[in-house]
Amino acid sequence: MANAGRVxxxxxxxxxxxxxxxxxxxxxxxxxxxxxxxxxxxxxKTTTLRILAGLEPLDAGQVMLDGVDVTAREPGERDVAMxxxxxxxxxxxxxxxxxAFPLRMVGTAKGETDRAVKDAAAKVHIDHLLARRPGExxxxxxxxxxxxxxxxxxxxxxxxxxxxxxxxxxxxxxxRVELRKLQRALGVTAxxxxxxxEEAMTIADxxxxxxxxxxxxxxxxxxxxxxxxxxxxxxxxGSPPMNLLPAxxxxxxxRVAGVPLPAPxxxxxxxxxxxxxxxxxxxxxxxxxxARVYLVENLGDTTIVDLDVAGQVIKLRTEQxxxxxxxxxxxxxxxxxxxxxxxxxxxxxxxG
Amino acid sequence: xxxxxxxxxxxxxxxxAPLVYLAWTSLERIDLSMPWLSGFAGAGNYLQMGADxxxxxxxxxxxxxxxxxxxxxxxxxxxLALLVLRIPKGQxxxxxxxxxxxxxxxxxxxxxxxxxxxxxxxxxxDVVTRALGLPSYNWLGDPKLALLxxxxxxxxxxxxxxxxxxxxxxxxxxxxxxEAARIDRASAWQRFRYITLPLIRxxxxxxxxxxxxxxxxxxxxxxxxxxxxxxxxxxxxxxxxYRTSFSELNLGYGAALAMxxxxxxxxxxxxxxxxxxxx
Numbered sequence: 001m002a003n004a005g006r007v008x009x010x011x012x013x014x015x016x017x018x019x020x021x022x023x024x025x026x027x028x029x030x031x032x033x034x035x036x037x038x039x040x041x042x043x044x045k046t047t048t049l050r051i052l053a054g055l056e057p058l059d060a061g062q063v064m065l066d067g068v069d070v071t072a073r074e075p076g077e078r079d080v081a082m083x084x085x086x087x088x089x090x091x092x093x094x095x096x097x098x099x100a101f102p103l104r105m106v107g108t109a110k111g112e113t114d115r116a117v118k119d120a121a122a123k124v125h126i127d128h129l130l131a132r133r134p135g136e137x138x139x140x141x142x143x144x145x146x147x148x149x150x151x152x153x154x155x156x157x158x159x160x161x162x163x164x165x166x167x168x169x170x171x172x173x174x175x176r177v178e179l180r181k182l183q184r185a186l187g188v189t190a191x192x193x194x195x196x197x198e199e200a201m202t203i204a205d206x207x208x209x210x211x212x213x214x215x216x217x218x219x220x221x222x223x224x225x226x227x228x229x230x231x232x233x234x235x236x237x238g239s240p241p242m243n244l245l246p247a248x249x250x251x252x253x254x255r256v257a258g259v260p261l262p263a264p265x266x267x268x269x270x271x272x273x274x275x276x277x278x279x280x281x282x283x284x285x286x287x288x289x290x291a292r293v294y295l296v297e298n299l300g301d302t303t304i305v306d307l308d309v310a311g312q313v314i315k316l317r318t319e320q321x322x323x324x325x326x327x328x329x330x331x332x333x334x335x336x337x338x339x340x341x342x343x344x345x346x347x348x349x350x351x352g
Numbered sequence: 353x354x355x356x357x358x359x360x361x362x363x364x365x366x367x368x369a370p371l372v373y374l375a376w377t378s379l380e381r382i383d384l385s386m387p388w389l390s391g392f393a394g395a396g397n398y399l400q401m402g403a404d405x406x407x408x409x410x411x412x413x414x415x416x417x418x419x420x421x422x423x424x425x426x427x428x429x430x431x432l433a434l435l436v437l438r439i440p441k442g443q444x445x446x447x448x449x450x451x452x453x454x455x456x457x458x459x460x461x462x463x464x465x466x467x468x469x470x471x472x473x474x475x476x477x478d479v480v481t482r483a484l485g486l487p488s489y490n491w492l493g494d495p496k497l498a499l500l501x502x503x504x505x506x507x508x509x510x511x512x513x514x515x516x517x518x519x520x521x522x523x524x525x526x527x528x529x530x531e532a533a534r535i536d537r538a539s540a541w542q543r544f545r546y547i548t549l550p551l552i553r554x555x556x557x558x559x560x561x562x563x564x565x566x567x568x569x570x571x572x573x574x575x576x577x578x579x580x581x582x583x584x585x586x587x588x589x590x591x592x593x594y595r596t597s598f599s600e601l602n603l604g605y606g607a608a609l610a611m612x613x614x615x616x617x618x619x620x621x622x623x624x625x626x627x628x629x630x631x
Contacts, residue, residue: 055531076537088532092550101546102536149536 004031004066005156005189007052012061014047014213021047023213024061029191029206034183036192036200039210040236045193046161048210052191053082053159065157076105081150082159085166087142089134095121095145096130102153120152123182140171147179151186158183158190164199176203197237201225209233229349231342234276240304242340243282243314247275249341257310259289262336273350276340279304279317284324288333293324307332371614377607384601397608407609409584410592414613417503417588418567424507425563426556429514436515437522447519450512458509462576465505466492470577492578495585502574502586509573510566514559521555522548561624568617589613 007029014022022044029035037045050056052063054075063071070078081102090098099120103113121127124144134142143163150158163179164172180203183190194200200207201221209217209224217229228234234242248255250270255261284305291307291314298321305316305324309332316322316332324330341350381393401407436446453461469476470491478488491501525548533543549556571590574580580587580595587595590613597606 053535055534075531075534076539080535082532082535084528084532086526086528088526088528090529090532090547092553101533101538105533105537105539105542149532153536 005029006031006064006066007035007157007189007191008064008067009048009052010062010064012048012051012063013059014044014051014056015059021213022051022058025215027208027215027218029189031189032187034180034190034192034203034205036194036204036207037210038194038197038200038207038236040195042212043210044213045195045210049082049159049161049191049193052157053080054078078157079155080157080159081153081155083143083146083150083161083163085162087134087146087166089142089145089149091134093133094130095126095132095134095137095148098134098145099130099148099152102149116152117148120148123151123185124148124178139166139168140175143167143175147182151182151188154186154188156189158186158188160190160192162193162195165194165196172199179203197241198239201237209236211236227349228276228340230347231274231276231349232347234340234342238278240279240315240317242276242278244342245275245277245309245312245314246344247273249273256289261289272344274342274344274347276342277314277334277338279315281334281338282314282316282332283318283334284316284322284330285333286331288331291330291332293326293328293330296322296324296326374607374610377604378611380604380607382603383605384603393604397605398612400605401608401612406584406587406592407589410587410589413499413586414568414588414590414616416499417506417570418564420503421506421510421567421570422560422563424503425511425514426559428507428511429559430518430552430556432511432515433518433522436519443519447516450515453509453512456509458570458572459576461505461509462573465501465508465573466577470501493582495582498578498582498585502577505573505577506567506570510563514563517555517559518552521552525551557624557628561621561628564624565617565621568620569613589616 007027009025009027012022012025012027013020025044025048027048037048039045047056051058054063054070054073054077058071061071062069065078065080090101093101096117099117100113103116108116117130118127121130124147126141126144126148129137129141129145134145137145143166146163160179164175167175176199192200192204201224204221206219207217207221207224208215209229211230211232217224217233224233225237228237228242231244235244245256248271253260254275256275289309291309293305294308294313295306297304297306301319303318303321305318305322307314307316307330314332342348343350378397379392379394380390381396382390436443439446456464467475470478472478472488472490472493475491477491482488489497491497529547529551530543533547538546569590570588571594574586574588574591575594578586580591584592589609593606593609593613595606596602596609600606
């Protein structure tokens with residue numbers, strides 16, 4: 001394919017007055033990839049997407065699409081389509097006219113437009129709503145209309161700015177799966193902005209994690225989950241996210257809240273460390289860290305137990321209903337392999 | 353009942369009663385210069401209009417005056433609003449400045465233009481044209497130019513109204529829709545034609561309706577600037593009715609002319625409001 005949808009961003013800097021929104025972003029996205037930009041609000045992920053779309057001027061850096069520098073090009077000249085968080089449908093046009101708009105603007109023949117519009121509408125199951133106006137559609141239907149408007153032009157790049165955030169929880173899960181199938185079927189590159197780590201982890205081939213205008217980690221979801229690059233990423237990914245506890249490493253011995261624990265196989269200087277353990281890796285045992293049960297949240301198939309360990313709340317997740325009650329004094333333990341070690345000063349991961 | 357009765361009485365006394373009296377007068381022959389001919393005339397005053405060239409002339413002027421001032425107000429108002437919208441700061445000052453002509457009494461506007469702007473030799477326009485080496489014109493005294501001048505005066509006073517309404521409408525448009533249009537490959541002109549215009553159409557329609565109703569019954573500014581003259585060069589229907597009643601003291605015929613103007617205004621408004629609801 002000539003227009004494969006290979007994205008390459010180099011040294012993207014964006015400032016709003018004295019505030020720097022993006023500190024030199026570098027990003028490479030392969031053709032056909034479903035790529036998520038994940039981060040909390042204000043981390044720069046939406047700005048990055050808007051720069052990619054050409055909606056936002058940048059202060060430094062270069063945007064390349066399929067090897068061509070498009071930094072100075074208008075959004076319409078980039079052959080990219082976008083689904084906005086607000087959907088941004090044309091309120092005075094019918095669904096049909098909305099979907100036809102990108103084709104009409106470049107003078108596509110009527111018959112061809114008609115076929116493409118009906119085809120796109122059928123793909124997202126709104127072919128029975130073509131005569132309606134956006135104001136007469138439900139949120140989910142508006143979202144599909146926005147999707148159809150994006151896919152009708154068969155762009156090389158599909159930009160999605162939190163497209164599911166305005167849907168209710170059930171619809172969000174369904175649409176997520178459909179979106180993924182649609183992208184696969186079209187074979188188009190998709191860049192997807194979300195603040196929902198679960199969404200990013202389930203939908204994306206690869207994820208870039210944004211924090212304070214920087215990309216802190218890029219990788220496959222399972223790799224980011226298994227080996228978060230920093231303690232901040234660790235505390236952002238997972239549901240509930242990783243527990244982080246201050247600990248001490250001395251002469252190969254690990255101490256948490258004064259309790260010695262079997263040390264993991266990890267290199268590292270002696271001194272204070274940040275110890276990370278996923279909630280699912282914790283279990284209630286005979287021996288281990290003394291803790292007090294703070295709260296038991298029963299979610300049906302899983303239970304989350306909030307534990308007070310030396311004044312800090314950590315979370316434990318288990319599939320079996322634990323035989324504990326709020327206020328109980330228990331011990332928690334975990335396997336040495338489940339430990340993640342981070343530098344408490346820089347937050348960087350220490351490798352074993 | 354007891355609560356709104358006073359209001360109802362006031363309304364009837366101040367609006368309905370004079371209207372009924374006007375309608376009744378229009379059916380009478382009351383010519384104060386020939387009082388001995390007074391009496392009931394039936395439709396006589398109305399039938400007389402058909403053969404009255406001055407009536408048709410004033411009707412024609414009313415049409416030209418209304419259409420041209422409304423079109424000019426909409427075009428200039430929209431153009432100005434689009435320009436001002438691009439100014440990042442200081443829009444507030446422009447909005448306040450735009451209100452000034454609107455709050456002036458039309459009589460003041462007419463006099464101000466007659467004495468300071470359009471007067472021969474000393475008027476602002478003449479000073480400028482002569483400084484540029486262009487010939488001097490008698491803007492209000494020349495029958496060919498007088499109509500242009502009163503159209504300019506009305507447009508000057510009321511374009512700010514159109515401008516303010518359009519500006520408010522334009523600034524309330526959702527920015528993401530325009531971003532979507534940019535991504536959808538719409539050029540600046542296409543965005544204006546297919547997004548901006550349809551979205552501000554309600555504002556344009558309401559400006560057209562309101563300004564048409566006012567322009568049809570315009571009076572004070574023209575009265576102060578030209579008095580309908582020179583001759584009958586700026587004598588729109590409203591001025592003709594006034595002159596007939598109060599200069600020529602033919603009250604019956606003047607009332608009939610006023611009734612015709614009222615009927616035209618009501619009919620045009622009715623048609624416009626219907627058209628507005630149709631889409």
